[in-house]
Amino acid sequence: MKVLLDSHRCQGHARCAAFAPETFVFDDDGFSRVREGMEDVKPENAPGVRKACANCPELAISIIED
Ligand code: SF4
Incomplete structure (x- = not known):
């Protein structure tokens, strides 16, 4: 991801x-x-990055799944 x-x-x-x-x-x-x-998210960091994406009020964070 x-x-x-x-x-x-x-x-x-x-x-x-x-x-x-x-x-x-x-x-x-x-x-x-x-x-x-x-930019390449390590598996152990993925949960935090997903929470960051979901909680950014400006929708500034995007995730690209593998
Ligand atoms: S607006 Fe910027 S600083 Fe705020 S949560 Fe989104 S990416 Fe992070």
Whole structure:
């Protein structure tokens, strides 16, 4: 599974990082992005990424299933 983040939608609520801190990080302007090398979601990180996707108010996170 892969995770994508649409930076144009992100409003910096930080819910994604609360659910999946290993996957999301914030830039200097307070917006989220996927950490480098974490686009391919490891199985152990998948539950948190799914919760982040489901709880992003801006629908900025997309999941691509394998
Ligand atoms: S929850 Fe969504 S809008 Fe909020 S910081 Fe994360 S990606 Fe951005």
